[in-house]
Amino acid sequence: MTVTVKTFARLADAAGALSNDRSARFLGGGTLVMRAVNEADPAIQTIVRSTDPGLLHIALSSGRIELGAGVTMAAVLAERDLAFLHPVARAVGGPAVREAATVGGNLFAPSPYGDFATALLALDATVTFAGGMGQRELPLDEFLGRRERASSLVSALAFKRPAAATFRFTKVTRVHPKGISVLSIAAQLPLASGRVTGARIAYGAMGQTPLRAKAAERALEGRTLDVAGIAPALAVAVDGTSPVDDPIASAWWRREILPVHLRRLLLDAALA
Ligand SMILES: Cc1cc2nc3c(=O)[nH]c(=O)nc-3n(C[C@H](O)[C@H](O)[C@H](O)COP(=O)(O)OP(=O)(O)OC[C@H]3O[C@@H](n4cnc5c(N)ncnc54)[C@H](O)[C@@H]3O)c2cc1C
Known part of the structure; x- marks a missing residue:
């Protein structure tokens, strides 16, 4: 079976390609999606990826934290200012998995995976989506309950920094x-x-x-x-x-x- 890989510089274009093709999957770190491709999952015929640097950004302020969806568990662990999240990132797989596994991909990982998403839910995170019509946001709570999650491209996650030791x-x-x-x-x-x-x-x-x-x-x-x-x-x-x-x-x-x-x-x- 042939799998087509489509790479886009702009997230909005990647989002368009994803929403127009039910057999397309976005490529985060690939720890799950590439396993499915290697197992010749017939539901996946197109891989959509993006080189948009916005996917990797980490914005930290005293009040608010924003993580691009492509931020890896290893990148979270490298950020001293995110120390309260280190036990969560460290709980995801072993070192090799953490180098690739992204916070965006964790929202889609089937149960019993989803450790980072569990933390984001307790942090009352909002999910930002990329799309041709511009960005839109949804509380993570609401997003996790949606059926049409597979065709959405998550660009970032944001939440208020929790008070110390809470x-x-x-x-x-x-x-x-x-x-x-x-x-x-x-x-x-x-x-x-x-x-x-x-x-x-x-x-x-x-x-x-x-x-x-x-x-x-x-x-x-x-x-x-x-x-x-x-x-x-x-x-x-x-x-x-x-x-x-x-x-x-x-x-x-x-x-x-x-x-x-x-x-x-x-x-x-x-x-x-
Ligand atoms: C050996 C092993 C151990 C693991 N251990 C754990 C663990 O302990 N805890 C845990 O929570 N998980 C674990 N996982 C699962 C997985 O590695 C993580 O959940 C990881 O965060 C998934 O992210 P990814 O970037 O690799 O996702 P990918 O494999 O790239 O994608 C997974 C799914 O999410 C979709 N997706 C990815 N990014 C986006 C995006 N930005 N927008 C829209 N859709 C997107 C993909 O299309 C695909 O459907 C493990 C996996 C393996 C192979």
Whole structure:
């Protein structure tokens, strides 16, 4: 089977090529899409790529962070000012995968992949798309639920920098240090007078895509991060989840261990 590779200098042109061809896939770092091509996946007949430098940009300010969709996990790890995201980037595959794997590609990686997307969901990120009609934005939350994701070209992700020490991440794997997720949890836990206000918690591998733990978020509102304060959140930790059975773990096991790891994360106890 022949696969056509189309390279565009402008992202808008790449977006046009992607939206006009259902057999086309955008090439990020290629860790998944090239594996599919090598396995002769008949659904992929065209690879669209772009040399637009905007894909690689990292814009850091005290208030806002913007990452081009082509920024790799290795590039995140090289940025000292993104130290709070280093545990997340380090959790994606081994060193070779991290050199290529992009933050944009992570939004499309099937569950149980998607560790970085889980963190971005807890950070309330917005997704920017390239298109012939100009750029448009959507909350990541909304984007992850959409069916027509495959024909969109993500150009960047943006989010407010979390206040110091409010962002937490953990990943549970069977193989250390670079195993695939049994599950992952990311949380942004702002405090006012020692009480949680406006928590955002996201789970990876607990559904078809990373998802918000909305019941746990609500139950944490106004509570303290101690054993008594987090008990209501743990009681509803699995609400709204729909994990799958796969060779890594059963859905039953994922539901069983989720509250255990959420407890550790919320108490900031030694993360497994
Ligand atoms: C050995 C191995 C280990 C891995 N371990 C992990 C892990 O621990 N955690 C984890 O989360 N993932 C893991 N992955 C999956 C994958 O490497 C990452 O999810 C990575 O971030 C995907 O990004 P990519 O740039 O390589 O995507 P690609 O392979 O380039 O693309 C994947 C999909 O996303 C689409 N896409 C890519 N970029 C864009 C864009 N900008 N706009 C629109 N569509 C786009 C592609 O068309 C394709 O459908 C692993 C993969 C391998 C092979």
